[in-house]
Amino acid sequence: MTFLLKAILFDLDYTLLDCKQANREGRKACFSFLKKKGVYSSLKEFEARFAQARQKVHLSISGTIKHDRILYLKEITPNQLLRRAHEEYWKGYFKELKPCKGAIKLLEKTRMLGLKTAIVTDCLLTQQLEKIHKAKLEGFFDLVVSTEEVN
Numbered sequence: 501m502t503f504l505l506k507a508i509l510f511d512l513d514y515t516l517l518d519c520k521q522a523n524r525e526g527r528k529a530c531f532s533f534l535k536k537k538g539v540y541s542s543l544k545e546f547e548a549r550f551a552q553a554r555q556k557v558h559l560s561i562s563g564t565i566k567h568d569r570i571l572y573l574k575e576i577t578p579n580q581l582l583r584r585a586h587e588e589y590w591k592g593y594f595k596e597l598k599p600c601k602g603a604i605k606l607l608e609k610t611r612m613l614g615l616k617t618a619i620v621t622d623c624l625l626t627q628q629l630e631k632i633h634k635a636k637l638e639g640f641f642d643l644v645v646s647t648e649e650v651n
Contacts, residue, residue, distance in 0.1 A: 505615065506615065507615060507618065509618050510641075511619070515600070517599060518597075518598050518601075519597070521596045522598075526589040526593030527592070529591055529592025530586075533588040534577065549576045553572040554572045567623045607640040608640075616642045616643075617642055617643075618642055619641050619645065620645050622647045624648060
């Protein structure tokens with residue numbers, strides 16, 4: 501029996517993208533903004549409240565939307581600062597977002613071999629497309645599918 505590989509499906513976060521530092525920097529940027537506005541004085545307090553808010557959202561909401569950072573921030577940020585805090589989070593995040601070591605070489609190899617590639621993700625499509633763009637991974641994928649499309 502011959503096995504012929506025709507396509508590879510990838511997750512994006514923590515598979516092709518090194519998101520750990522990007523998430524940390526996003527939270528730091530958000531904290532810096534909120535600190536200047538007098539909402540928080542301690543990064544440790546902000547991190548604890550952010551983690552609690554994330555857990556609450558994940559327990560109360562199902563599906564793709566539970567990954568939207570604005571829902572976490574809504575739990576811990578005054579309404580009048582929410583939009584800007586969310587923007588600051590993503591500015592910090594994208595400043596640090598990088599592909600995982602070896603990801604670009606792997607994607608180049610899949611292209612060279614003529615394999616079809618797709619991203620299958622459980623995060624919001626708009627956010628994932630922005631991550632692909634910022635990490636300079638555009639052009640490597642034949643398809644990007646989010647659970648919001650198939651739920």
